[in-house]
Amino acid sequence: MGDNGFEVDGLIKQFGRTTAVDGVNLSAPRGHVLGLLGPNGAGKTTVVRVLATLLRPDAGQVRVAGIDVRRDPAQVRRRIALSGQHTSVDDELSGRSNLVMIGRLLDLRRHDASRRAGELLSRFGLDDAADRPVATYSGGMRRRLDLAASLVGRPEVVFLDEPSVGLDPGKRDELWQMIRGLSQDGVTVLLTTQYLEEADALADGITVIDHGRVIASGTPTDLKREIGGHTIVLRPAHADDLDPAAAIMARAAGREPDRSRRHELVVPVAGDAEFFEITAQLRARGIDVSEIAFRLPSLDEVFLSLTGAPTADAKDAA
Amino acid sequence: MTTTLTGTARPRRFATLRHSAVLAQRSLLKTTRNPGPIMNGVVTPALFMILFLYLFGRPVAGSTGEYLQYLFPGILVMGAGLAGMISTGSAINLDLKNGVTDRFRSLPISRTAPLLGSVTADILRYLIAVSILFVIGVLLGFRIQGGMPAALGATALAILFGFCLSWVTVFIGVIVKSAEAVLAFSFIAFLPLQLGSSLASPTDTLPGWLKAWADINPVTHVMDACRALLNGTPEAGSIGRALLWSAILFVIFCPLAVRAYGRQE
Numbered sequence: 085m086g087d088n089g090f091e092v093d094g095l096i097k098q099f100g101r102t103t104a105v106d107g108v109n110l111s112a113p114r115g116h117v118l119g120l121l122g123p124n125g126a127g128k129t130t131v132v133r134v135l136a137t138l139l140r141p142d143a144g145q146v147r148v149a150g151i152d153v154r155r156d157p158a159q160v161r162r163r164i165a166l167s168g169q170h171t172s173v174d175d176e177l178s179g180r181s182n183l184v185m186i187g188r189l190l191d192l193r194r195h196d197a198s199r200r201a202g203e204l205l206s207r208f209g210l211d212d213a214a215d216r217p218v219a220t221y222s223g224g225m226r227r228r229l230d231l232a233a234s235l236v237g238r239p240e241v242v243f244l245d246e247p248s249v250g251l252d253p254g255k256r257d258e259l260w261q262m263i264r265g266l267s268q269d270g271v272t273v274l275l276t277t278q279y280l281e282e283a284d285a286l287a288d289g290i291t292v293i294d295h296g297r298v299i300a301s302g303t304p305t306d307l308k309r310e311i312g313g314h315t316i317v318l319r320p321a322h323a324d325d326l327d328p329a330a331a332i333m334a335r336a337a338g339r340e341p342d343r344s345r346r347h348e349l350v351v352p353v354a355g356d357a358e359f360f361e362i363t364a365q366l367r368a369r370g371i372d373v374s375e376i377a378f379r380l381p382s383l384d385e386v387f388l389s390l391t392g393a394p395t396a397d398a399k400d401a402a
Numbered sequence: 403m404t405t406t407l408t409g410t411a412r413p414r415r416f417a418t419l420r421h422s423a424v425l426a427q428r429s430l431l432k433t434t435r436n437p438g439p440i441m442n443g444v445v446t447p448a449l450f451m452i453l454f455l456y457l458f459g460r461p462v463a464g465s466t467g468e469y470l471q472y473l474f475p476g477i478l479v480m481g482a483g484l485a486g487m488i489s490t491g492s493a494i495n496l497d498l499k500n501g502v503t504d505r506f507r508s509l510p511i512s513r514t515a516p517l518l519g520s521v522t523a524d525i526l527r528y529l530i531a532v533s534i535l536f537v538i539g540v541l542l543g544f545r546i547q548g549g550m551p552a553a554l555g556a557t558a559l560a561i562l563f564g565f566c567l568s569w570v571t572v573f574i575g576v577i578v579k580s581a582e583a584v585l586a587f588s589f590i591a592f593l594p595l596q597l598g599s600s601l602a603s604p605t606d607t608l609p610g611w612l613k614a615w616a617d618i619n620p621v622t623h624v625m626d627a628c629r630a631l632l633n634g635t636p637e638a639g640s641i642g643r644a645l646l647w648s649a650i651l652f653v654i655f656c657p658l659a660v661r662a663y664g665r666q667e
Contacts, residue, residue, distance in 0.1 A: 136508045158510055166508040172501035176435040177428070188424040189509050191417070217435060233505065 088147070089114045089241045089272020090135055095144035097130050104130040106296035107144070112289060114240075117263065117273040119287030121280065121387070127296040128276040129169065132243045135274065136166040149240045149272075165234035169245045172230060175219040179210050179229050182218060186236045197236075204232040208262070224255035231262060241272045248282060260285055280387055292390055299390050308380040315379055316359055318349045321372035329371055336361040418512040425506075425519025429493065430526060439492075443485030443531035448538050451477045454602050455542065462603055467543055474539045475556060475629035476601035478532060479621065482560040483596060485531040486568030490520045491575030492584045494663070499581070513664045517572070524568060528561040547634035556631040559644055563624045566648040569655035576662045595621050600629075620647035 091111035097104050105127045112118035122128050133139040135148055137157040146153045149163040173182045180201050187197030205214045208228040213221060234242055248256045263286055266273055277283055283290050284304050291301040300307055320329045333341045333351050336358045341351035359378045366373060433440055454473055459466030494517060497503045506516050546553045575584045598615050599622040605613050616622050627640035
């Protein structure tokens with residue numbers, strides 16, 4: 085219990101008559117990255133705001149770094165940092181002034197605050213831009229500065245609310261590196277995202293919420309497994325072999341394969357026994373194979389089957 | 403488990419004051435980068451001063467020199483009022499909207515420190531606006547007749563009133579959604595408050611309906627008090643009314659604004 089960076093148990097938060105968060109449980113051991121995944125309006129931001137002491141929970145236990153957020157929010161604030169959905173740095177000030185100001189608000193002496201600001205500016209590759217107003221920064225630089233601002237106080241727990249929104253892929257990889265760096269330093273990270281790819285790349289654990297409730301949680305691999313077994317995809321080398329191959333697959337899997345793609349046969353199976361059965365039969369019949377795959381569902385498929393809505397990734401791709 | 407923030411954290415005495423001071427510094431630094439709001443507190447009154455002076459100077463007072471003695475104190479009050487109406491209200495609103503306030507609230511500082519910091523910085527902004535106006539007034543030929551103490555008193559009164567009035571805008575800045583709405587409100591309030599007063603001529607000379615409003619308008623009393631002080635004829639009555647109005651505005655709107663700000667979710 086004391087080894088968790090944060091833990092939420094039965095959290096309920098209402099706004100007027102709408103229940104934004106309806107009995108959410110989640111937790112992450114110290115130094116882990118938990119991905120909080122869900123479509124827009126699922127309640128992710130509300131969970132983060134409760135954890136960051138910006139909102140008071142209506143019911144449930146919420147502990148951050150072992151401290152109850154309702155009982156001692158001031159102590160919680162000494163140990164956390166929040167990096168919001170919108171970058172919360174001051175456009176008119178320079179990057180350095182932004183960081184020094186946070187340091188001063190954290191009761192660092194002037195000298196220590198500027199030293200810490202200098203360290204972070206170097207670590208986040210902002211040395212050259214340090215004394216320019218933030219208004220002149222690019223989107224990626226602002227995001228890095230925002231993350232740097234979160235780290236001034238050497239927090240134990242960091243909440244990142246959709247940190248990669250609006251970043252192009254190169255900048256996103258850069259941000260991911262930095263988030264991995266945090267977790268290597270022993271910081272516990274809660275990362276909200278709509279991008280499964282991001283959760284898959286960064287998170288030790290994933291909790292999926294929708295309409296304010298947890299609908300799944302586990303490691304990325306657990307989730308993929310939970311949703312369904314494997315799928316076999318077969319592409320015979322000769323179009324003439326499609327029918328006999330389909331018959332083999334149907335016998336082994338107990339159902340007709342999907343033939344919606346012209347040269348591909350797709351069938352869900354319970355495990356690898358069917359896979360070996362099918363390959364053995366194909367060989368016995370002398371059917372040449374140009375491609376065969378035995379795979380877990382993609383996280384996008386997992387998400388779709390959990391929430392009934394495609395992910396942002398899938399929508400962007402469409 | 404009990405890792406402290408950093409080895410160099412200082413004991414937390416007078417924390418709210420110190421944090422407010424840091425945030426006041428931030429607010430002033432922002433003013434040096436973007437002096438728009440303060441200029442508004444100078445340019446608008448200065449334009450009105452020049453406009454009124456040369457339009458009405460001769461017909462109303464016989465000469466522009468005489469009229470300036472009447473007009474300038476009101477312009478000073480307008481400057482202080484405008485500087486306050488514009489700066490904190492919209493700055494706080496912007497911070498709330500773009501997430502800066504969220505960051506402040508996730509820091510171990512008092513929830514109201516950002517508000518106090520910004521309002522403290524306003525006082526310096528009034529001083530700057532009022533000083534520039536003084537220089538323009540004197541260049542145009544205004545003579546301080548009440549001596550230095552009276553001039554300081556008038557300045558202090560104008561700033562005090564501007565400060566108290568600014569809490570109305572701060573309150574609105576906290577509760578409304580957009581910075582544009584705060585500016586729109588300030589602009590709409592500007593006309594009746596600043597112009598529907600004894601600014602350009604004594605209320606006795608105004609048409610009945612306007613006189614009725616101008617006589618109630620707190621701005622009139624502050625302008626009258628400053629005018630009397632600067633012209634060497636201090637008047638306890640108008641000073642008292644100016645102080646009373648300032649107190650009323652402060653006592654109502656400061657707690658409302660602080661409470662609304664602290665509660666914002």
